[in-house]
Amino acid sequence: MKTFRFLAASAIGTYFEFLDFMLFTFAAPIIAFNFFPKGDPALALIYTWGIFFVGFLVRPIGALFFGHIGDKLGSRYSLLISMGLMSVATISMGFLPAYERLGIFAPLCLMLLRAMQGFAFSAEYTGPSTYLSLNSRKNLGLLSSITIVAMCLGQLSGSQWISVLTSANTVETLPEWKWRMPFIISGILVGGVGILLRLNMPNLKPPKVVRVPFLSLMKSQKKETLVCIFLAMFVGIKSYALFGYLPPHLQKFLGIPMHESLNVASTATLVMMFSTLFAGWLSDKIGRARVLHWSLIGMGIAALFAFRYIQDQNASMAFLWIYILAFGSGTYSGAIPALLAEVFKQEQRFSGSALSYNIGVSIGGATPLIMAVFSRYNQMIPGYFIAACSVIIMLILYFANTKRDFRIDSGIVGSAPVR
16 A cells, blocks of 8 residues: 555656656747747757756756665655755746846756756656665566656646647747746646645655765666666667657658647657556566667667658658657666666665666757757768667667676566576
């Protein structure tokens, strides 16, 4: 019963917090238009992706902060503080004056608020799976994947919200109150409903508490941390390529309206939700590493076909391969949370999983910026980038599992490494 209460409160809270975090992503063209000079829209969007990336630069710092609190005081306190900070930052974005009123201070203030969002969100992804791994080993993959589904629902809500608001307007004609409303309302929901739920969630501390979890982690599990950073990096690469960079790419190269590109992202999110749960369940049966291997192969192939068909202006085939890419994305995401929790010792599990995940995702968060810059010269660069990263991560995962003194957990404690 305690596990169910935690999972319900955590999933609902995660839904609201990820909705806040992803609104910036889906509203990127709107933000570019309102917070930068209007002379060069493409350059303004690149600057916006730069601010988007700032939110990831601070996440390792947030991971150290929240990881320390989680390992010392319990996961509930980390998740409560995280939610409060996210609420304040998102509401502030909704009220922040645009470039026409504040000039250069508008994007600077926006950058600070995005950094605050990134700091707050650093506790969210790994916190629930860390708790579940400390409380119960049974069905950890499936239970951990429920939190990722909650993220997908937040992502779906964000994309649909912006899609509805832009269906009757272009970015240039969109009334100011329309794009501000989602930030204000979702921020209030996080600050009200989300915090109330997490105040009533059970708290669990590790059975053994060390004085400084981070130092203990660096002393005993450096290899595990490094490999998990690479695994988490691909979470950022595939997620923000698919749901951050891709909608504006479709608008630019296929010529479809903003609300239609967001509808494609919404459908991809629904596909990802299904495959996330499936992968979580499957990873409990055949192991996390095997699920990750197959998802990496699928995503590498799908990315190449998706961007090739976009380049050829074949929308129907492009969308089909985007949905296949989304299925692979969910398969990868479904196995990762449990893996990150299982790799680390109990007394430093929150710190280890939070730090490795947030450093990795911070690097992957540069993906939309990289793709926006280089796709100006070659439309296939995003596909090549995802495929190349898939191969690299697959090799890292394979060689990590061939080491006698190191094992990426296969989903069953004490089982042999996957070779």
